[in-house]
Structure formats: C-alpha cells, structure tokens
Amino acid sequence: MLIQRRPTWRITDNQATPESRVLRRRSLLMGAVAMAGALSTARAWAADAPPVAIPAAGAGPQAAPRNPAYQPGRAITAEADATTYNNYYEFSTDKTLSRAAQALRMHPWTLTIDGLVAAPKKIALEDLLRQMPLEERVYRHRCVEAWAMTVPWTGFPPSALVKLAEPLSTAKYVQFETVQQPDTMPGLRSPFFTWPYVEAVTLQEATNELAFISTGMYGKPLPPQNGGPIRLTLPWKYGFKSAKSLVRISFVATRPDTFWATLGPDEYGFWANVNPQVPHPRWSQATERLLGRDERVPTQLYNGYAPQVASLYSDKRGEKLFM
Ligand SMILES: Nc1nc2c(c(=O)[nH]1)N[C@H]1C(S)=C(S)[C@@H](COP(=O)(O)O)O[C@H]1N2
Numbered sequence: 001m002l003i004q005r006r007p008t009w010r011i012t013d014n015q016a017t018p019e020s021r022v023l024r025r026r027s028l029l030m031g032a033v034a035m036a037g038a039l040s041t042a043r044a045w046a047a048d049a050p051p052v053a054i055p056a057a058g059a060g061p062q063a064a065p066r067n068p069a070y071q072p073g074r075a076i077t078a079e080a081d082a083t084t085y086n087n088y089y090e091f092s093t094d095k096t097l098s099r100a101a102q103a104l105r106m107h108p109w110t111l112t113i114d115g116l117v118a119a120p121k122k123i124a125l126e127d128l129l130r131q132m133p134l135e136e137r138v139y140r141h142r143c144v145e146a147w148a149m150t151v152p153w154t155g156f157p158p159s160a161l162v163k164l165a166e167p168l169s170t171a172k173y174v175q176f177e178t179v180q181q182p183d184t185m186p187g188l189r190s191p192f193f194t195w196p197y198v199e200a201v202t203l204q205e206a207t208n209e210l211a212f213i214s215t216g217m218y219g220k221p222l223p224p225q226n227g228g229p230i231r232l233t234l235p236w237k238y239g240f241k242s243a244k245s246l247v248r249i250s251f252v253a254t255r256p257d258t259f260w261a262t263l264g265p266d267e268y269g270f271w272a273n274v275n276p277q278v279p280h281p282r283w284s285q286a287t288e289r290l291l292g293r294d295e296r297v298p299t300q301l302y303n304g305y306a307p308q309v310a311s312l313y314s315d316k317r318g319e320k321l322f323m
C-alpha cells in the first residue's frame with residue numbers, strides 16, 4: 001500500500017487495498033504539504049497492535065433463534081478470524097485494528113431516525129431492540145477486495161425499523177451514518193476521507209427481505225471492530241455498503257453522496273452489487289479468498305442471493321449496478 005510501511009512478507013488482498021489508488025490520485029491533487037501530514041498520520045496508524053481474542057460473553061440479549069431459511073452453503077468462518085480481520089477506516093486502514101477498536105464507547109447508544117418521516121425521533125438502542133423482531137441469520141459477506149467470510153448475525157430486518165419510522169411517500173432512499181468519536185477514532189484525522197462514513201440504499205432495497213441490521217454475531221453482542229453496537233448487513237452487495245456503528249438513519253428523496261462513491265466513483269459505485277463477471281478496475285472479481293482458510297472459491301452473482309434480490313434491479317438497466 002502506498003501510504004503505509006508494511007513488512008514485505010505481509011500478504012495483502014490484491015496487494016493494493018481498494019483505497020490506495022484513490023489516495024494516490026487525491027494526494028497528487030492535494031499536493032506535497034497535505035501529503036506529508038497524511039504520511040505522518042498513516043505512520044501513527046501503522047503502529048498496529050497484535051489482534052486480541054474477543055472474550056466469550058455467553059448468550060446475552062443479542063442471541064436469538066436462527067432463521068433456517070438462510071443456508072450459506074459453506075462453513076461458518078471461525079469467530080477469531082471474523083473478529084480480527086476488519087475494515088474500519090475510522091480506526092485504521094490496516095486490517096489489524098480489532099484491539100484499537102475496543103476503545104469505542106458503545107454505552108449509552110442512541111439512534112436518530114430523521115428526514116422524511118412522520119416524526120423524527122431519537123431512540124436508545126435497548127429501547128429499539130425491545131421493539132424489533134430479533135433473529136439469527138447466517139450470511140455470506142463479500143468485500144470488494146475479494147475476501148469473504150460467513151457469519152451468524154443477530155439482528156432484525158430494516159423493514160421493521162422502517163415501519164417504526166413511518167417514512168413519508170416522498171422518501172426514496174435510506175441513508176445510514178456511522179458514529180464519529182474523534183478521541184477513540186484516529187482515522188477521523190485523515191484529510192483523505194470525507195467523514196462521516198455514510199452509505200445509502202433505495203427504500204426498496206432497505207425493505208427487501210434479505211437486508212439486515214445486525215446487533216450481534218456468533219450469539220454475542222456485536223464487537224466494536226465489526227461495527228458494534230449496531231450495523232447494516234447487506235449480503236448481496238460489496239461489504240463497503242454495510243456501514244458500521246450506526247447513529248443516524250435518514251429517509252431522503254434523492255440519492256445521497258455516499259462515502260465510497262464520493263471518493264472513487266469508478267471503483268466503488270453506488271449500487272455495488274456483487275458480480276464475478278464485472279472486474280474491479282484493478283483486479284478480477286471472479287473468485288474470493290475465504291478468511292481463515294487457504295482456499296479461493298468462485299464468486300457468485302449477487303453473492304449467491306440473486307433469487308431474493310435480482311428483481312430489485314429489473315428496471316435499472318442503464319445503471320452501473322455492479323461497481
Ligand atoms: N463506518 C465504517 N463502516 C464500514 C467500513 C468502514 O471502514 N467504516 N468498512 C466497510 C467494508 S469495506 C467492509 S468489507 C465491512 C467489513 O466488516 P467486518 O470488519 O465486520 O468484516 O465493513 C464496511 N463498513
């Protein structure tokens with residue numbers, strides 16, 4: 001990667017992680033002075049700590065019965081792998097951020113629901129969870145960098161939250177915003193990114209049966225590095241659409257400027273549906289590496305979820321649906 005000093009023996013996904021080209025282009029635009037500052041920030045991030053095992057918490061309120069309708073067709077990823085190899089740029093652009101992320105303050109946690117709704121509200125996470133139909137679903141996850149995992153998530157479908165929010169008929173998109181805690185998140189100091197991390201989907205996508213909001217994984221409360229205490233989980237899209245540590249969900253009329261599409265529209269488009277036949281500009285998407293295993297497997301259209309989601313796009317032929 002461009003801005004981090006890595007040991008040469010370290011194997012990264014695709015050698016270049018997705019942001020590096022964007023960073024390179026932006027750094028040229030921003031000039032040497034800004035770049036020097038960014039480099040020192042990057043060096044501070046690069047001082048990564050060894051990953052830590054997440055203590056077993058036992059079955060808490062974030063454990064729920066598994067929905068047998070979602071069979072992943074592959075082995076569940078070891079918890080130790082899924083919780084120690086993460087993308088969470090607010091903490092670091094390095095994958096080994098799980099220890100640093102433990103600093104995130106998750107109590108109390110309030111979610112704001114606003115925009116084009118009958119009545120904007122702020123709701124404490126525990127009050128929200130009492131009203132939501134919690135279940136467990138095992139989903140495949142596919143990062144745009146071509147690694148994948150399979151995780152039992154606990155949570156609820158956003159359709160339940162949409163019902164609670166009572167959007168107006170003018171609402172067409174749902175926007176998801178990540179928390180900003182400058183004192184626990186060193187990445188927020190990076191001048192390269194337009195914080196906060198915001199992603200969005202159409203209201204139709206958000207209310208598709210497959211869409212999910214996760215509040216737990218492996219039968220335990222969701223750890224901070226995986227987006228605790230509450231994150232979006234959209235298994236048919238590249239992972240960057242699934243915003244972590246949500247503090248605000250907004251209903252809007254027009255397509256929002258999302259974090260990755262703003263940074264690199266040619267590499268990380270708005271729709272970002274998984275498709276093995278549409279390569280990323282810098283690498284193939286035909287196969288994916290399974291976390292914790294020495295194995296690559298073929299990538300599937302919509303990450304294998306075409307039966308549930310393909311109809312969402314039947315009227316969007318002109319759009320760049322897969323990048
Ligand atoms: N706020 C925020 N959300 C984020 C990211 C991020 O950097 N910040 N990374 C995304 C990417 S690229 C992926 S692949 C997934 C990774 O989730 P995981 O760490 O639980 O595997 O989170 C997504 N959500």
Ligand SMILES: [Mo]
Pocket residue numbers: 087142143144145238239240
């Ligand atoms: Mo990703």
